[in-house]
Amino acid sequence: MKAVIPAAGLGTRFLPATKALPKELLPVLDKPVIQYVVEEALEPDGVDGVVIVNSHEKPQIEGYFSVDEDFEGMLRSRGKDAEADKVHEAGFLPVSFVYQDEPRGLGHAVLCAADAVGDDEPFFVLLGDYFVPDRQMCVRMAEVSREHGGASVIAVAPVPADQVSRYGIIAGECVGSLPGVAASGEEEGAVWKVTGLVEKPKAEDAPSHLFIVGRYLLSPRIMDLLAVQGPGAGNEIQLTDAMERLLDEEEMYALVVDADEGCDTGTPAAWAATNARIALEGDQATAFREAFGARGMRLLG
Numbered sequence: 001m002k003a004v005i006p007a008a009g010l011g012t013r014f015l016p017a018t019k020a021l022p023k024e025l026l027p028v029l030d031k032p033v034i035q036y037v038v039e040e041a042l043e044p045d046g047v048d049g050v051v052i053v054n055s056h057e058k059p060q061i062e063g064y065f066s067v068d069e070d071f072e073g074m075l076r077s078r079g080k081d082a083e084a085d086k087v088h089e090a091g092f093l094p095v096s097f098v099y100q101d102e103p104r105g106l107g108h109a110v111l112c113a114a115d116a117v118g119d120d121e122p123f124f125v126l127l128g129d130y131f132v133p134d135r136q137m138c139v140r141m142a143e144v145s146r147e148h149g150g151a152s153v154i155a156v157a158p159v160p161a162d163q164v165s166r167y168g169i170i171a172g173e174c175v176g177s178l179p180g181v182a183a184s185g186e187e188e189g190a191v192w193k194v195t196g197l198v199e200k201p202k203a204e205d206a207p208s209h210l211f212i213v214g215r216y217l218l219s220p221r222i223m224d225l226l227a228v229q230g231p232g233a234g235n236e237i238q239l240t241d242a243m244e245r246l247l248d249e250e251e252m253y254a255l256v257v258d259a260d261e262g263c264d265t266g267t268p269a270a271w272a273a274t275n276a277r278i279a280l281e282g283d284q285a286t287a288f289r290e291a292f293g294a295r296g297m298r299l300l301g
Helices: 033-041 059-064 069-077 081-091 106-111 137-147 161-166 221-227 239-246 268-281 285-300
Strands: 002-006 049-054 095-099 123-126 152-158 168-177 190-199 210-218 252-256
Touching: 002 033, 002 106, 033 049, 033 059, 033 123, 033 137, 049 059, 069 081, 106 221, 106 239, 123 137, 137 152, 137 210, 137 252, 152 239, 168 252, 190 239, 210 239, 221 239, 268 285
Parallel strands: 002 049, 002 123, 049 095, 152 252
Antiparallel strands: 123 210, 152 210, 168 190, 168 210, 190 252
């Protein structure tokens, strides 16, 4: 079983920094964003590899996930074994690459990984500008899939009514919850059977307040549908369009999660906030507070 991470975008929100460095390699403390996502993708049982959909314009990503024996040897010769171990660990993660060299949408990016994921296995899709520190969201999604005969599962989260027009919203009904969790409606842990996907509805037309967070566990049938999917919004191949067609053939479920369980790195402000959050929650919290100073901590509230 594989996980797919689309990473072929230009990262224009981070220019001029991304002129030289892909946004996926921007660090959160001492690791690039995409390594957090790769490690999360490998957490569910049965996932044995990650397929990164890259662009030939960003060879640095492939270089990062490659073993560099000379560099590691230099570090060890200087007594930096711990640092060398971290570098080696990143290079040995089970990551492979396919390429999307023109921006044709998320659906097309996923389709680029079709040969790598195979014809008969479900697969995860994780958007690369959001990661979950405890790595459990996809694990819970896999649990929901097993409970419903291997059906596709998406992660969703509630959004205020006045913001539904900014997102893709699901239609459906709550049919239960995670085992051991007492949740219903749009509460965290509730499980919905999905009957439709509505892109950016008006508040009065929204079938729910649940938007797709950016974590998908998809049936292999989706690749067949993407292969013949016509352009949609923005004249691009949209994953949600193929998922709507999948609903005509197969069941699909949604797990309600807390969107704040994960860390957003999609904009410069969100990336900076994520660095602060991870620093404050980790073993570098004291050093971060000292470095930030009293005035900075007051600004953080």
